[in-house]
Amino acid sequence: MSFGPSRVRGFTLIELMVVAVILTVLAAIAIPQYSAYVKRSYRIAARGQLLAVAQYLERMRSQNFSYGSSVNAYSSYLSGINADSTVAGKYTISISDLSSSTFTVSAAPIEGGPSATDECGTMSIDHRGSKGNSSGSYTTCWAR
Template identity: 35%
Template sequence: MPRQNGFTLIELMIAVVILAILAAIAIPNYQQYLLKSGRSEGQAKLLEAMQMQERFYSQNQAYTRNLGVGGIGYAGVAANAAAPSEDGRYLITADVCAAGIPITACVVLTAAPQGSQGADTVCASLTLNSRGVKGISGGTGTAATCW
């Protein structure tokens, strides 16, 4: 009987199993990498918005909740609307730091995840206040791991 060239069914099944194991490991890691890289967009937008808030404060002696027209003036953002990040993964809003503290004393910016970034259950929403305190809200992680 002449020897045939090619793969046996067992060899083919072993190759498929190996590929399935590699995919089961690689795909979740890649998804976590995408979420982590999306966080850097939210962080950058928060820092940019805080710089604009500080500029607003130096001119008006108060912070503002308004990130759009008549406030800190993000281009294309209507008055009192949330400002989207560059790729739309986050919406930035501003509010007072805590009840009883006026907006003239402290402001907190929050980056709420949007779209596919909403799957980020570790960090959820990123926060930054005018006192330089970085944090998260709604996530299972810590500020140190998310920032």
């Protein structure tokens, strides 16, 4: 039998605290970056839907020589667009300023949704292809 000092194996409290601090710092950097990329992906999906609706309206004009005069004519189409999983719960796509020769399509972030605090706010495109947003820079909102 040996009653001398025994060597205990394991991690010391200091080593565990160092690991905890490193993980905290990594999380503090990674989580906001990840959130920014997720918001950006929602914005890109909304832009895609805006362009799809604008293309649909252009197709209607090429067939009927008019965009139409009533937004109600497009209500079932817009319901399908808004139910699409890429924008559902994040943005509401709508048509405004509709006449025989003009339209504006907008994507507004849903209050309380994941895109509510997006830096671009409401994005829009009109019959001329002019793109705009209620806040943020054009480069941030449309060019990336």
